[in-house]
Amino acid sequence: MTTDAAGTVRPDAVFAALRTAILAGTIAPGAAVTEALVSDSFGVARPTARIAIDRLVADGILEREPHHAARVRRLGRDDIADLFAARAAVESAAVALLAATAVVPDAASAAHDRLLALDADASYWAIDLAFHRALVQGAPTTRLPRLHDQLMGEIEFALAQVDAHRLRSTREVAAEHGRILAAVAEGDPALAEHLTRAHILASRDRLLAHLDTHGR
Structure with missing residues:
Protein backbone atom coordinates (compact mmCIF):
# COMPACT_ATOMS: atom_id res chain seq x y z
CA MET A 1 0.00 0.00 0.00
CA ARG A 73 -24.85 1.21 -2.36
CA ARG A 74 -27.46 -1.24 -3.52
CA LEU A 75 -28.10 -0.40 -7.15
CA GLY A 76 -31.80 -0.77 -7.82
CA ARG A 77 -33.68 -0.87 -11.08
CA ASP A 78 -34.12 2.89 -11.34
CA ASP A 79 -30.43 3.47 -10.54
CA ILE A 80 -29.31 1.06 -13.27
CA ALA A 81 -31.70 2.48 -15.86
CA ASP A 82 -30.66 6.07 -15.15
CA LEU A 83 -26.94 5.32 -15.03
CA PHE A 84 -26.87 3.39 -18.29
CA ALA A 85 -29.02 6.01 -20.04
CA ALA A 86 -26.53 8.69 -19.02
CA ARG A 87 -23.61 6.51 -20.03
CA ALA A 88 -25.16 5.71 -23.42
CA ALA A 89 -25.77 9.39 -24.14
CA VAL A 90 -22.23 10.48 -23.26
CA GLU A 91 -20.34 7.60 -24.86
CA SER A 92 -22.34 7.44 -28.08
CA ALA A 93 -21.88 11.18 -28.62
CA ALA A 94 -18.13 10.89 -28.00
CA VAL A 95 -17.76 7.90 -30.33
CA ALA A 96 -19.66 9.72 -33.08
CA LEU A 97 -17.15 12.57 -32.84
CA LEU A 98 -14.31 10.06 -32.84
CA ALA A 99 -15.68 8.32 -35.94
CA ALA A 100 -15.71 11.64 -37.79
CA THR A 101 -11.90 11.52 -37.56
CA ALA A 102 -11.77 7.88 -38.74
CA VAL A 103 -8.93 7.30 -36.25
CA VAL A 104 -9.08 4.35 -33.87
CA PRO A 105 -7.21 5.09 -30.61
CA ASP A 106 -4.34 2.69 -29.98
CA ALA A 107 -5.56 2.12 -26.42
CA ALA A 108 -8.97 1.00 -27.70
CA SER A 109 -7.39 -1.44 -30.15
CA ALA A 110 -5.13 -2.80 -27.41
CA ALA A 111 -8.08 -3.32 -25.06
CA HIS A 112 -9.99 -5.09 -27.82
CA ASP A 113 -7.04 -7.41 -28.45
CA ARG A 114 -6.86 -8.25 -24.73
CA LEU A 115 -10.56 -9.06 -24.71
CA LEU A 116 -10.22 -11.35 -27.73
CA ALA A 117 -7.45 -13.24 -25.95
CA LEU A 118 -9.65 -14.07 -22.95
CA ASP A 119 -11.42 -17.38 -22.49
CA ALA A 120 -15.11 -17.28 -23.36
CA ASP A 121 -16.23 -17.36 -19.72
CA ALA A 122 -13.47 -15.17 -18.26
CA SER A 123 -14.05 -12.00 -16.29
CA TYR A 124 -13.99 -9.14 -18.77
CA TRP A 125 -15.49 -6.02 -17.23
CA ALA A 126 -12.18 -4.26 -16.43
CA ILE A 127 -11.02 -4.64 -20.04
CA ASP A 128 -14.44 -3.60 -21.30
CA LEU A 129 -14.21 -0.45 -19.22
CA ALA A 130 -10.71 0.29 -20.52
CA PHE A 131 -12.01 -0.06 -24.08
CA HIS A 132 -14.83 2.41 -23.55
CA ARG A 133 -12.64 4.85 -21.66
CA ALA A 134 -10.14 4.82 -24.52
CA LEU A 135 -12.85 5.61 -27.06
CA VAL A 136 -14.19 8.54 -25.05
CA GLN A 137 -10.73 9.88 -24.23
CA GLY A 138 -9.78 9.64 -27.90
CA ALA A 139 -12.68 11.78 -29.10
CA PRO A 140 -11.88 15.35 -30.20
CA THR A 141 -13.74 16.93 -27.30
CA THR A 142 -12.79 18.01 -23.79
CA ARG A 143 -16.19 18.16 -22.11
CA LEU A 144 -17.54 14.69 -22.86
CA PRO A 145 -14.54 12.93 -21.27
CA ARG A 146 -15.05 15.06 -18.16
CA LEU A 147 -18.71 14.07 -18.01
CA HIS A 148 -17.72 10.46 -18.54
CA ASP A 149 -15.20 10.63 -15.71
CA GLN A 150 -17.97 11.80 -13.39
CA LEU A 151 -19.90 8.62 -14.18
CA MET A 152 -16.96 6.23 -14.01
CA GLY A 153 -17.24 5.18 -10.37
CA GLU A 154 -20.86 4.16 -10.71
CA ILE A 155 -20.28 2.68 -14.16
CA GLU A 156 -17.54 0.42 -12.84
CA PHE A 157 -19.71 -0.54 -9.88
CA ALA A 158 -22.56 -1.49 -12.21
CA LEU A 159 -20.31 -3.33 -14.66
CA ALA A 160 -18.91 -5.39 -11.81
CA GLN A 161 -22.46 -6.51 -11.05
CA VAL A 162 -23.08 -7.45 -14.68
CA ASP A 163 -19.86 -9.45 -14.73
CA ALA A 164 -20.58 -11.10 -11.40
CA HIS A 165 -23.79 -12.58 -12.78
CA ARG A 166 -22.16 -13.52 -16.13
CA LEU A 167 -25.04 -11.91 -18.00
CA ARG A 168 -23.01 -11.41 -21.17
CA SER A 169 -20.31 -13.60 -22.68
CA THR A 170 -16.83 -12.40 -23.48
CA ARG A 171 -17.30 -13.34 -27.13
CA GLU A 172 -20.55 -11.40 -27.41
CA VAL A 173 -18.99 -8.26 -25.94
CA ALA A 174 -15.86 -8.61 -28.11
CA ALA A 175 -17.95 -8.95 -31.27
CA GLU A 176 -19.82 -5.75 -30.48
CA HIS A 177 -16.57 -3.94 -29.73
CA GLY A 178 -15.20 -5.07 -33.08
CA ARG A 179 -18.17 -3.62 -34.93
CA ILE A 180 -17.79 -0.30 -33.12
CA LEU A 181 -14.10 -0.12 -34.02
CA ALA A 182 -14.89 -0.92 -37.65
CA ALA A 183 -17.44 1.89 -37.81
CA VAL A 184 -14.92 4.32 -36.34
CA ALA A 185 -12.20 3.22 -38.77
CA GLU A 186 -14.61 3.58 -41.69
CA GLY A 187 -15.46 7.13 -40.63
CA ASP A 188 -19.17 6.44 -40.11
CA PRO A 189 -20.36 8.59 -37.16
CA ALA A 190 -24.02 7.57 -37.41
CA LEU A 191 -23.25 3.85 -37.35
CA ALA A 192 -20.63 4.21 -34.61
CA GLU A 193 -23.09 6.15 -32.45
CA HIS A 194 -25.85 3.60 -33.04
CA LEU A 195 -23.63 0.60 -32.28
CA THR A 196 -22.23 2.18 -29.12
CA ARG A 197 -25.66 3.04 -27.78
CA ALA A 198 -27.01 -0.43 -28.60
CA HIS A 199 -24.00 -2.10 -26.97
CA ILE A 200 -24.42 -0.18 -23.72
CA LEU A 201 -28.18 -0.59 -23.58
CA ALA A 202 -27.86 -4.34 -24.18
CA SER A 203 -25.89 -4.60 -20.94
CA ARG A 204 -28.50 -2.46 -19.23
CA ASP A 205 -31.34 -4.66 -20.44
CA ARG A 206 -29.61 -7.87 -19.33
CA LEU A 207 -28.97 -6.49 -15.87
CA LEU A 208 -32.50 -5.11 -15.50
CA ALA A 209 -33.95 -8.45 -16.56
CA HIS A 210 -31.79 -10.17 -13.95
CA LEU A 211 -32.94 -7.74 -11.27
CA ASP A 212 -36.58 -8.29 -12.25
CA THR A 213 -36.15 -12.06 -11.97
CA HIS A 214 -33.83 -12.41 -9.00
CA GLY A 215 -34.20 -9.11 -7.18
CA ARG A 216 -30.44 -8.53 -6.98
Missing part, protein backbone atom coordinates in the same frame (compact mmCIF):
# COMPACT_ATOMS: atom_id res chain seq x y z
CA THR A 2 1.33 3.45 -0.93
CA THR A 3 2.89 5.48 1.88
CA ASP A 4 4.35 8.96 2.12
CA ALA A 5 7.95 9.83 3.01
CA ALA A 6 7.21 9.30 6.69
CA GLY A 7 5.82 5.83 6.06
CA THR A 8 2.20 6.87 6.61
CA VAL A 9 -0.44 5.15 4.51
CA ARG A 10 -1.89 7.67 2.08
CA PRO A 11 -5.66 8.23 1.70
CA ASP A 12 -5.54 7.35 -2.00
CA ALA A 13 -4.11 3.93 -1.14
CA VAL A 14 -6.91 3.29 1.35
CA PHE A 15 -9.45 4.52 -1.20
CA ALA A 16 -8.07 2.16 -3.86
CA ALA A 17 -8.04 -0.84 -1.53
CA LEU A 18 -11.59 -0.21 -0.34
CA ARG A 19 -12.80 0.33 -3.88
CA THR A 20 -11.23 -2.93 -5.02
CA ALA A 21 -12.83 -4.83 -2.15
CA ILE A 22 -16.27 -3.41 -2.93
CA LEU A 23 -16.04 -4.09 -6.66
CA ALA A 24 -14.87 -7.64 -5.95
CA GLY A 25 -17.85 -8.20 -3.67
CA THR A 26 -15.67 -8.70 -0.59
CA ILE A 27 -17.63 -5.88 1.01
CA ALA A 28 -21.23 -6.59 0.08
CA PRO A 29 -23.94 -4.13 -0.97
CA GLY A 30 -25.60 -2.68 2.11
CA ALA A 31 -22.58 -3.29 4.35
CA ALA A 32 -21.56 -0.44 6.63
CA VAL A 33 -18.14 1.11 6.02
CA THR A 34 -17.28 3.06 9.14
CA GLU A 35 -14.26 5.18 9.93
CA ALA A 36 -13.46 2.83 12.81
CA LEU A 37 -13.60 -0.23 10.55
CA VAL A 38 -11.38 1.34 7.91
CA SER A 39 -8.99 2.70 10.51
CA ASP A 40 -8.60 -0.71 12.16
CA SER A 41 -8.44 -2.66 8.89
CA PHE A 42 -5.70 -0.55 7.34
CA GLY A 43 -3.94 0.75 10.43
CA VAL A 44 -4.60 4.37 9.54
CA ALA A 45 -5.81 7.40 11.44
CA ARG A 46 -9.50 8.22 11.30
CA PRO A 47 -8.99 11.39 9.24
CA THR A 48 -7.32 9.24 6.57
CA ALA A 49 -10.19 6.76 6.71
CA ARG A 50 -12.68 9.62 6.44
CA ILE A 51 -11.03 10.98 3.29
CA ALA A 52 -11.16 7.56 1.60
CA ILE A 53 -14.81 7.09 2.55
CA ASP A 54 -15.73 10.57 1.33
CA ARG A 55 -14.16 9.84 -2.06
CA LEU A 56 -16.17 6.64 -2.41
CA VAL A 57 -19.34 8.53 -1.52
CA ALA A 58 -18.50 11.13 -4.18
CA ASP A 59 -17.97 8.33 -6.72
CA GLY A 60 -21.41 6.89 -5.98
CA ILE A 61 -20.07 3.59 -4.65
CA LEU A 62 -20.93 4.37 -1.04
CA GLU A 63 -23.96 6.28 0.19
CA ARG A 64 -24.38 8.08 3.47
CA GLU A 65 -27.35 9.61 5.22
CA PRO A 66 -26.93 12.33 7.85
CA HIS A 67 -25.80 10.94 11.21
CA HIS A 68 -25.36 7.43 9.79
CA ALA A 69 -22.36 5.41 8.66
CA ALA A 70 -21.62 5.12 4.97
CA ARG A 71 -22.85 1.94 3.31
CA VAL A 72 -22.12 0.18 0.05
